Amino acid sequence: MSAMPVDRTIPDIKAALRDRGGAVLVAAPGAGKTTRVPIALMGEPWLAGRKIVMLEPRRIAARSAAEYMAAGLGERAGARVGYRVRMDTKAGPKTVVEVVTEGVLTRMLQQDPSLAEVGLVIFDEFHERNLNGDLGLALCLQARSLFRDDLRLLVMSATLEPEPVAGLLGGVPVIESAGMMYPVETVYLDRRSDAPVERLAAEATALALGRHDGDALVFLPGYAEIRRTAAALSARLRGAGAEGVEIAALHGSMPPGEQDRALAPAANGGRKVVLATPVAESSLTVEGVRIVIDGGLMRAPRFSPRTGMSRLETARIPVSSADQRRGRAGRVAPGVCYRLWTEEEHRQLAQAGTPEIREADLAPLALELAVWGVSDPAELDWLDVPPAAAYTQARELLSALGAIGTDGAPTPHGAALARLGAHPRLAHMMLRALPLGLAADACRIAALLGDRDPMQGGDADLSLRLAALAAGDGRIEAGRRERLLAEARQFEAQLNNAIGESAGAGAAARADAATGSGLVASAGAVAGSDSVPGAGSATGSGSVARTASRSAQQSAYDCGLLLAFAYPDRIGKLRGGGKFTLSGGRGAYVPEGQPLAGESWIVAAELDDQGTEGRIRLAAPLRADDLERHFGDLVAERRAIAWEPGAGAVRARRTIHLGALTLREGPIADPDPAAVSEALLSGIRFEGLDLLPWSKSSRQWLERARFAALHDPAGWPDLSEAALLNGLEDWLGPFVIGMRTRGDLQRLQMAEALSAMLSWEQRRRLDEEAPTHVALPSGSRLPVDYSDPAAPALHARLQELFGWPASPRIAGGRVPLTLHLLSPAQRPVQVTRDLASFWREAYFEVRKDLKGRYPKHYWPDDPMQAQATSRVRPRT
Known part of the structure; x- marks a missing residue:
């Protein structure tokens, strides 16, 4: 094998692992860290027969790296170098270096927390900060602390900020290596474009193939864009007479054989264009590539604690990813990178991506921690502690699924x-x-x-x-x-x-x-x-x-039932027009015209998180009778006995519900009388005291009692409106038993209910100190008006008061009545609280006016000596 830049750092890496138990390696693209470091460490004595496990964030990279290292040893993968990824394993008893994806490491730790057969764990491309990578490192650190102080850890990356990681590992050395990369020219767009990325990518690729030698690697956010770009590029190449260029796709969901063909050189020495998702960003070498076309986009998972749902968003890549992609063009010879954005837009990019742990659905992590024996993430050491809101929601989901107690x-x-x-x-x-x-x-x-x-x-x-x-x-x-x-x-x-x-x-x-x-x-x-x-x-x-x-219909409903097991919070009930209410409480819709838009019940497996009505992208129909049959642990009964303002009555209803959804409802035949009375009183409290059947006498009683309390607070209860509403259960409760409606309340004897609030002595004092009527000199008995408790009033014709020397007083003589003196036509003439003064000073002016207007009536010269009368003139 030819020398690689990282080779010069191997002695420092060995020393750091031997003496300090860990290291952080920052190696630029092309340094060879992924394939040279594990092989160089295979013979270290501290391994003591144990193996090296290296984590790669992506399956393609893990398999490719293992096969490349095995080939360098003259072997096939599965001998001294192997790999273990989802759906594909090549490893055996002689395997010393095993390349795995991060979920595999978690399984290994759960099965054996001490990692007894492992001497070194390498975290490659750690800058990607995948959720499983952060979890794996946190578990390894605790495993080393509790079980294996000789377990060595090496973190490697091209763009990682090393100091925080080195500190997390206990202050281990940071080792840096230059890369081996040929010069790469960078070309930006002249001006910002809103055109679809597939159109820009096809145009740029066709242009670059005409200007530059070598194969092209085109970065696109997902398979849909790959497919559309392939179609657009094929048309352009045919128009330019370049049909011989091979176009290949490369993404994580491809079978391994197709991935290998995408990475291999074009047949017959021709040219090749590889349309790839970010899987080709690092740890992979695509043979012959000297041109990179970077769409600048990626799919990023985003979890919303508000809705409890994850979604994939198309987002701008950070500068670190752009640099990694650019480096792909300079691995084998000088190259060129076309960036489908402007230099100004580049200056606005974030320097690094957001760690997945901050934005992902944490339910898998919470389950792994529960199995590990940790309920609080703070018990472990993290670069970024899991967000509290998302973690709490994850635990709630696990509880709902019966996964944790x-x-x-x-x-x-x-x-x-x-x-x-x-x-x-x-x-x-x-x-x-x-x-x-x-x-x-x-x-x-x-x-x-x-x-x-x-x-x-x-x-x-x-x-x-x-x-x-x-x-x-x-x-x-x-x-x-x-x-x-x-x-x-x-x-x-x-x-x-x-x-x-x-x-x-x-x-x-x-x-x-x-x-x-x-x-x-x-x-x-x-x-x-x-x-x-x-x-x-x-x-x-x-x-x-x-x-x-x-049958197809039965299969569809079975599919819905299975989805409901997975997403009990996304069972939807039709509201009409393709709109559904989900059991979790939010709204969602199926575009009209699709058969699911008319189903009474569905389960949404995938929907966006836009606003209050998310669009349902994947769902299945559900039978209503399956809900209670299979979700009895989630179905609950709610008994509601409450006042309904529109009906003016207490309604007692029984509702069977699943989350926010009502499965069925109906009246309660024999509601608890106490609960009915409580609901009725709540209705009165809501509607106000005017709901009660107030008579003239009952209102006067209340006003008299408020007058008495105003002038002697210590001796009387608080009968303000607020106090009456707050104390309904005490003073009115015993009188409404058996009542349910506004009509029933009309049977109330308000005077009886009100007077029951006073003791016998208080009732006697009320009659004595706040009389209902006052006898006048004319012989009439007129009611006292207590509507203003600070100034109780008596409305009387002036002629009925002749001979009354002073204003009458109540409340044991403490409060004079306010006299509203009326004309024979019952019109106000004067208001006074000092009748004696009125007789002396105002009467004669009033008499002059009234005598002119009412000449037939009796207007004596001396009101103090005159006979009071309720007639036009007194009887002789």
Whole structure:
């Protein structure tokens, strides 16, 4: 092998690992760190027969790196150098260097926290800061602290800020290596363009092929853009007479054989264009590439604690990723990089990407920590601590799935979920499918949902994808279909293993006897109904092979049922016009014209997070009767006894609901009388005291009592409106028993209810100090007006007061009545609280005026000596 720049750092790396137990290697692109460092460390004495495990963020890179290192040793992968990734393993008893993806390391740690067979763990391309990478490093640090102080850790990256990582590892040395890269010219757009990235990429690629030698590597955010770019580029090349250029796709969902062909040089020495997602950004060498076309975009997962949903967003790449992509053009010779953005836009890019742990769905991480024995992430050492809101929501989901108990520890069901290695939602779905004989479908759905949509842009019905996957009728690309089926088969194997480990040898024996795909088909194979929440409520069993005979409609509803196991918070009830209310409380819609838009019930597997009404991208129909049959642990009864203002009555209703959704409702035949009375009083409190049947006398009683309390607060209760409303239960409660409606309230005897608030002595004093009427000199008895408790009033004709020397007083003589003196026509003449003064000073002017207007009436010269009368003139 020819020398590589990183070779010069090997002695420093060996010394740091030997003496300090760890190191951080910052090596520029092209330095050779991925393929040279592990091989150089294979013979270190401190390994003591143990192996080196190296983590790669992507499956393509892990497999490619292992095969390259093995070839350098003159071997094939699986001997001294092997790899282990999802759906593909080549490793054996002689393997010393094992390249794995990060989820594999987590499984290794859960199975053996001490990593007894591992001497060194290498975290490659750590700058990508994947969730599993951060988790793996945190678990390794605790494993080293608790079990293995001789476990060595090496973190490698081209663009990582090294100091925080070195500090996290205990202050280990930072070692730097230059790269081996030829000069790369960088070309930017002259001006900002809003054109689709596929059009810009096709134009730039065709232009670059005409100007420069070598093959081209085009970075695009996803498969849809790859497909459209391939079509546009093919048309351009045909128009330019360059049909001989081979166009290949490279993305993570491709089968390994197709990935190898994309990485290999073009046949017959021709030119090649590789249209790739960010999988080609690092740790991969695409042979012959001297041209890079960078679309500047990537798909990034974003989790919203507000909605509890994740979505993939198309976002701008950071500068670190742009530099990594640019470096691909200078690996074998001088090259050129066309960036499909302007220099001004480049200056606005973030320097580095956001760690996935800050923005991802943390349910898988929370489950792994629970199995590890940690409920609080703060118990571990992190570069970035998991956000509290997202972590709390993740724990709530695990609790709803029955994966963790009230103490936060994993249940047997939770342990089985973790062993499956899928997202907890999907793992729960697969386990719940077992007793229904639907495990094969569940595994295929898990494979479909774990990947990009194979029928993008079509109908949202997931059951159509499931049918297309089974039929092989061309609706799903053949290579893609085979890879999805292979992943489903792997889920089946993992499901058998997880159940076998849970149930013990007895379940394993039953699994051997199962027919169809080999899955455990009997509900009894699950380790007791308690190990899978709700399993006891499932009906039916038998081989999953029977799914082939189901009707399309039955299959669609089975698909919906399985989705509901995974997404109980996304069960949707139709509101009309394709709009649904989800059990989690938010709204969503299926575009009108699609069959699902008319279904009464659906389950949404994928939807965007835009506003209050997200668009449903993948879903399946659901039968209403399946909800209570299979989700009895989530279905609850709500009894509501409440005042309905519109009806003017207490309504007692029983509602069966699942989250925010009402399954059915109806009246309660025999509601609790106490609850009815409480609801009625709440209605009065809401509507106000005017709801009660106030009579003239009852209002006067209340006004008299308020007058008495105003002038002697210590001796009387507070009878203000606020106090009466707050104390309804005490003073009115005993009188409304058996009443439910506004009409019933009209039977209330308000005077009785009000007077019951006073003692016998207080009632006697009220009659004495706040009389209802006052006797006048004319013999009339007139009511006292207490509407203003500060100034109770008496309205009387002036002639009825002749002979009354002074204003009458109440409240034991403390309060004079305010006299409203009226004319014979009952019109106000004067208002006074000092009648004696009125007789002396104002009467004669008033008499002059009234005598002119009412000459027939009696207007004496001396009112103090005159006879009072209620008539025109007094009787002789």
